[in-house]
Amino acid sequence: MSNETKILLPESEMPTQWYNILADMPFSVPPYLHPVTFEMMGPEDLAPVFPMELIKQEVSTERYIPIPEEVLDIYRLWRPSPLYRARRWEKALNTPAKIYYKWEGVSPPGSHKPNTAIAQAYYNKMEGQTRLATETGAGQWGSSLAFACGIFDLECKVYMVRISYDQKPYRRIMMETWGASVVPSPSMDTQAGRNALAKDPNSPGSLGMAISEALEDAVTHEGTKYSLGSVVNHVLLHQTVIGQEAMKQLKIAGDYPDILIGCVGGGSNFAGLFLPFVKDKLDGKAPDLRILCVESTACPSLTKGLYKYDWADVAKTGPVSKMHTVGHNFIPAPIHAGGLRYHGMSPIICALYDHDLVEASAYHQNEVFEAVVGFARSEGFIFAPETAHAVKAVMDEAIKCREAGEEKTIVFNASGHGHFDLAAYDAYLNGTLVDYDYPEEKIKAALKELPQVDG
Numbered sequence: 001m002s003n004e005t006k007i008l009l010p011e012s013e014m015p016t017q018w019y020n021i022l023a024d025m026p027f028s029v030p031p032y033l034h035p036v037t038f039e040m041m042g043p044e045d046l047a048p049v050f051p052m053e054l055i056k057q058e059v060s061t062e063r064y065i066p067i068p069e070e071v072l073d074i075y076r077l078w079r080p081s082p083l084y085r086a087r088r089w090e091k092a093l094n095t096p097a098k099i100y101y102k103w104e105g106v107s108p109p110g111s112h113k114p115n116t117a118i119a120q121a122y123y124n125k126m127e128g129q130t131r132l133a134t135e136t137g138a139g140q141w142g143s144s145l146a147f148a149c150g151i152f153d154l155e156c157k158v159y160m161v162r163i164s165y166d167q168k169p170y171r172r173i174m175m176e177t178w179g180a181s182v183v184p185s186p187s188m189d190t191q192a193g194r195n196a197l198a199k200d201p202n203s204p205g206s207l208g209m210a211i212s213e214a215l216e217d218a219v220t221h222e223g224t225k226y227s228l229g230s231v232v233n234h235v236l237l238h239q240t241v242i243g244q245e246a247m248k249q250l251k252i253a254g255d256y257p258d259i260l261i262g263c264v265g266g267g268s269n270f271a272g273l274f275l276p277f278v279k280d281k282l283d284g285k286a287p288d289l290r291i292l293c294v295e296s297t298a299c300p301s302l303t304k305g306l307y308k309y310d311w312a313d314v315a316k317t318g319p320v321s322k323m324h325t326v327g328h329n330f331i332p333a334p335i336h337a338g339g340l341r342y343h344g345m346s347p348i349i350c351a352l353y354d355h356d357l358v359e360a361s362a363y364h365q366n367e368v369f370e371a372v373v374g375f376a377r378s379e380g381f382i383f384a385p386e387t388a389h390a391v392k393a394v395m396d397e398a399i400k401c402r403e404a405g406e407e408k409t410i411v412f413n414a415s416g417h418g419h420f421d422l423a424a425y426d427a428y429l430n431g432t433l434v435d436y437d438y439p440e441e442k443i444k445a446a447l448k449e450l451p452q453v454d455g
């Protein structure tokens, strides 16, 4: 038992391997299909957009994959990240529950995302690429990749969803500071963008649109590959440093979680925390452990979407995968948690959800901000609006513990800070934050446009 507020690991205790859940899944994760032919995709189909090492990792069934020394060296800038015990918030909630949070906001861009950005930039550099193209919503992923490309001396082109580009200049400035070039999407730089602008010159853009542009950029430019910040297997793999560290830190604290909680957009930050614990569950060491994925009511892929094959992007250029989806054409309401607005979900998480190994819930933004402001007043840290969704779910579980008189251990992933999202806090504090109800008709319409494939 320790009475520390934050449990720190020395650098020497940083994980040196990523944990690959595909080695231990007792069921298969459905394969990617070609966006046009719907044939199973092989490595040669992915080679135009990803470096070979990442393609190998995407389908690998090796349980542990060594982290290259060069990547570990950059991780050391902020890893191991601290695990905090939220004692003041526990007291404020008057709960017997023990609440811990793994704080990923300590990285230079301020979120978990560089855990994979650094690895991806490294493998591209090793395979002779000179430039990476990607999309970003509010700029969390773009800034992480810009940081990574800066470190490995790669050019970086970021297609930033127009509405965020206009409304949220600070992450763009961050990206430019690290040397990236950033354009609003839809842009005139790709055919997909020009088509969209011809239809609607004032298009606010969407993540699906920006993905189409970045994919097209990668296949039409020499020395350029595409880079993805969530959803796919290799991204979840890289994030498992979070859970491996958390396990060691909880051991130091003399604790083991009863409930793990995290927000899910594409699913990478939370999977990074929970996948090493899923192994414990599968090994029979933690039969009662609950794993709770939290999403936004404005984009409820797990809680309201269908488990069907769907395209990754609007232009249908990315692979088709089986996932819980609200439809590739669904444009979610402009909630402040930009990272929770993706129409699909990690196929690994969807398979686990389908087999009842993880649960899901969804919240509106006002209740989420009420919870996270309460957290900030107890613990100090001002979390990203995405992270705030996890905080609300933790609060609800902690209150249940109070009512039942149960001293459960709750651990959540604090995926990032909200220093560039203060306008959202302002809207909440001023009472002008809007809740978006789930537009059932719109999701139904979007689901009609799914590819016609079995499964």
Ligand SMILES: *Cc1c(COP(=O)(O)O)cnc(C)c1O
Residues within 6 Å of the ligand: 111, 112, 113, 140, 141, 229, 230, 231, 263, 264, 265, 266, 267, 268, 269, 270, 339, 340, 384, 386, 387, 415, 416, 417
């Ligand atoms: C991008 C982002 C998310 C959502 O993405 P996941 O892949 O689901 O983790 C959550 N929190 C923060 C801070 C983010 O930047």
